[in-house]
Amino acid sequence: MKIIHFADLHLGVETYGKINPETGVSTRLDDFLAALDKLVDYALAEQVDLVLFCGDAYKSREPSQTQQREFALRISRLTSGGVPIFILVGNHDLPNAIGKATSTEIFHTLAVKNVYVSNKPEITHIETKSGIIQIASLPWLRRSAMLKREESKNLTLEQINQQLQQVLTDTVAGLAKKLDPSLPAILAAHVGVANATVGSERLMAIGQEAFLLPGNLANPAFDYIALGHIHKRQVLNENPPVVYSGSLERVDFGEEGDEKGFYVVDIEADKLSGNTLRPFDKTQDRQAQGERVAGERRVSFEFHPVTGRSFQTIRVELEAGDTDPTATVLRAIHPDSEDKVSGAIVRLQISLPAELEGQLRDNDIRGALKEAYFSTIAREVKREPRLRLGSFEGGTTAEISPLEALKTYLETNYAPERAKVLLDYGERLIEGQAT
Secondary structure: OEEEEEOOOOEOOOOOOOEOOOOOOEOHHHHHHHHHHHHHHHHHHHOOOEEEEOOOOEOOOOOOHHHHHHHHHHHHHHHHOOOOEEEEOOHHHOOOOEOEOOOOHHHHHOOOOOEEEEOOOEEEEEEEOOEEEEEEEEOOOOHHHHHOOHHHOOOOHHHHHHHHHHHHHHHHHHHHHOOOOOOOEEEEEEOEEOOOOOOHHHHOOOOOOOEEOHHHHOOOOOOEEEEEOOOOOEEEEEOOEEEEOOOOOOOOHHHOOOOOEEEEEEEOOOOOOOOOOOOOOOOOOOOOOOEEEEOOEEEEEEEEEOOOOOEEEEEEEOOOOOOOHHHHHHHHHOHHHOOOOOOOEEEEEEEEEHHHHHHOOHHHHHHHOOOOOEEEEEEEEEOOOOOOOOOOOOOOHHHOOHHHHHHHHHHHHOOHHHHHHHHHHHHHHHOOOOO
8 A cells, every 4th residue: 555644734824925916815825735736746646545634734723715625626636536535633624612613524524535534533444446444543632622521620731731641642542452453554643742843833833732752652553653733744753653744835934944745655465365464574674764564564654855935044144344245145145156046935134243234235135036936134233332331350330430430431432532531521520620
């Protein structure tokens, strides 16, 4: 079986975008849809057995009709091409009140063929062209559901989080016990894991959340644990694989250096006997790309990058003696004739001494960024610190006379000639001899 694992699509992110005058929606929507199109193209070209989406289809709990239409069009392309898709409900897919429909529930309501939606812990059996696979689902757990329980009353936030962790742990263990060991099994979970490296999702979080311990997820009853919620792709455990696919497109500069894409998971099965999986030599090399053994099943997983919108941070440190600071900035924007800003979302950060502030030619700098998809320019002007009384040689302010303090101030902030004149007046004022 060949399965695509991806998550955190977040259609509706508009940061750094513009309004398309023809459609009235943000141009950033096209970026996220283009990334999804590349996944769908791959799935159809390779005729994968299943696409597994681990939650957060939209940024908003109440996506626009346009966002829902465009997502449904891509789902239709998959299913029309004979590729089923499993959709897990994430925290951004949940409504703000229990009883309201989730943003992806419409597929289940309409009983769309080859689309499976899960908003509760359960096991779903999916018929693929290579046989049956069982998907155990762990959607986002509502904190509000826990707070309604009688035993949760008067608990602190930390105690509630501990209860949530225990509920999640028990849920995973309970799902594992219900699995048919003769069938391939994947746990699909939208959850935070304690040792995961977080990304931009922390800025998009909706409410508080509890983190699950990695050891409580890595149940050997599962051939592969597919995770969503954290935007940075990472492998938390090798055997069995516990994997965050990460988000499909960059959301902001917090993901500037992250490679985006999806995982392709291969579960080897015996073609003659359907789901009865063939034994193999366990001494074979299984380290390339990530591979593990599950009883008589061998599972490998490989990351497939998707080229998305580039984010570029350009930092320029200008020195006081620079005779043409604008040229220095332009060389940083286009080093050695390299065009790294075309089509990119760019932030230019210039650090410069105060005496160069008026020498920068803003029009030239903005012209060098005209091919960027979106650009911002920030200046950090470094000004000479003024000497604080008490920080000079000779002691603290409590140890010097008023005249000495005045002399130190004037010599620090004025030219010598001017400082001498002012000091003469100050000395006469202090001694009560001013005329």
